Amino acid sequence: MDTTASCKRCGNVIQEKPYPAWCDQCHYPGIKDEYQEMRDLIEEGYSYADAAVRSGYRGAEEFCGDA
Ligand SMILES: [Zn+2]
Secondary structure, X not given: OXXXXXXXXXXXXXXXXXXXXXXXXXXXXXXXXXXXXXXXXXXXXXXXXXXXXXXXOOOHHHHOOOO
């Protein structure tokens, strides 16, 4: 069995166990809260990009050209 996980934010493959939701590069204190807030915003009808930027989970610059 060769299970891997991928980072929720950048999609990098995570090989360390137990698999964290985010890779070391993406993880920061509070990311869980911001991720949850983003999910809530998406449920309220925001697009992924809108919700991600509003919650602080991702920077607006990450979506330039994709708005
Ligand atoms: Zn990552």
